[in-house]
Amino acid sequence: MAEIVPVRCPACRREHRYTAPAYPCVCGAPVAPPLDRQGAAVPVSHRVWQEDWVTVRCESCGRCGEWPRPEVGCPCGVVLRVPLTNADPSAAPTAALSPPAPPxxxxxxxxxxxxxxxxxxxxxxxxxxxxxxxxxxxxxxxxxxxxxxxxxxxxxxxxxxxxxxxxxxxxxxxxxxxxxxxxxxxxxxxxxxxxxxxxxxxxxxxxxxxxxxxxxxxxxxxxxxxxxxxxxxxxxx
CATH class of the missing domain: 3.40.1350 (Trna Endonuclease; Chain: A, domain 1)
Structure with missing residues (x-):
């Protein structure tokens, strides 16, 4: 079952319940970024490509891949980055992240x-x-x-x-x-x-x-x- 974490907006103090979406690894297994229940959400003030993606390891095959960083849009107008654990948002892509598809x-x-x-x-x-x-x-x-x-x-x-x-x-x-x-x-x-x-x-x-x-x-x-x-x-x- 997908993990649900509370995410509080620092601007209006409204609390959201968030579930990270799962994306398919090339091996076919679903992969979801690990959410940090203890961390605080951070407002997005400007967009930087490297900060919009995180590197997550597939538990089934061990491959690392880049996935969109989880975000929540608050009704007050603030976009919040959901805190993560064991993910590196600045890791550069390598060939290992994108193995070739089968013939x-x-x-x-x-x-x-x-x-x-x-x-x-x-x-x-x-x-x-x-x-x-x-x-x-x-x-x-x-x-x-x-x-x-x-x-x-x-x-x-x-x-x-x-x-x-x-x-x-x-x-x-x-x-x-x-x-x-x-x-x-x-x-x-x-x-x-x-x-x-x-x-x-x-x-x-x-x-x-x-x-x-x-x-x-x-x-x-x-x-x-x-x-x-x-x-x-x-x-x-």
């Missing part, structure tokens, strides 16, 4: 997370990249014009949580970034793609995915269908 024919079913926030969308995309077989998934060094960039060995990806379809410029900017890094590229959108953006992606061979609210990427063009079916084994370099 195409033997891959387990993809398991994702429900999307409620932009951070959930990034988490879903990162889990999917790992499932495809990409190693060392991390935040991209170069920030895209819109959305959030992810990178792994040999690939850059853009996660676009905007409420409007991705544009031709969005797709072309991603392609140019990938060209400068001699990498493949993928695009994840929550709301789809403009017609000219999709046509250009088809011409350039860029896989396009739409993330549904369950966090499952749905291929929407031929390159995406090929990548989804075979993972990195079928991806041309």
């Amino acid at each position: 195409a024919a033997g891959r387990p079913p993809f398991r994702s997370v429900a999307i409620r926030t932009a951070l959930d969308a990034v988490t879903a995309a990162a889990l999917y990249l790992r499932w495809l077989g990409y190693r060392n998934v991390r935040r991209a060094d170069q920030r895209p014009p819109s959305g959030i960039g992810l990178a792994a060995r040999g690939v850059v990806a853009q996660v676009d949580p905007a409420v409007r379809p991705a544009t031709l410029r969005d797709v072309e900017c991603l392609w140019l970034t990938a060209m400068t890094e001699s990498a493949d590229c993928l695009y994840f959108s929550l709301t789809g793609y403009a017609d000219d953006a999709r046509a250009r992606a088809d011409a350039l061979g860029i896989p396009l995915f739409v993330l549904d609210l369950t966090g499952t990427p749905r291929p929407v063009n031929g390159p995406a269908e090929t990548l989804h079916a075979g993972g990195t084994e079928n991806r041309a370099r």
Whole structure:
């Protein structure tokens, strides 16, 4: 049974009951950040990528992975970081955090997370990249014009949580970034793609995915269908 801990807002003194969500490890076991019942919640004053993620070890297989840091939104307007035990929020990603997926024919079913926030969308995309077989998934060094960039060995990806379809410029900017890094590229959108953006992606061979609210990427063009079916084994370099 999931652990429930009390979280008190230091601004309004309201107390919340919080349960940490469990995310699927690559081995298939659920992993949840360890909550500290004795610690105090900390208000989020500004966003820093490294502070939004924590490194947690899977009890089943021993792998370490990066997961979103638990947070609670208080009705008074304050966002609270839930205290944790035995987790390192500043640990840098390593290859051990993102082991390759099994060969195409033997891959387990993809398991994702429900999307409620932009951070959930990034988490879903990162889990999917790992499932495809990409190693060392991390935040991209170069920030895209819109959305959030992810990178792994040999690939850059853009996660676009905007409420409007991705544009031709969005797709072309991603392609140019990938060209400068001699990498493949993928695009994840929550709301789809403009017609000219999709046509250009088809011409350039860029896989396009739409993330549904369950966090499952749905291929929407031929390159995406090929990548989804075979993972990195079928991806041309």
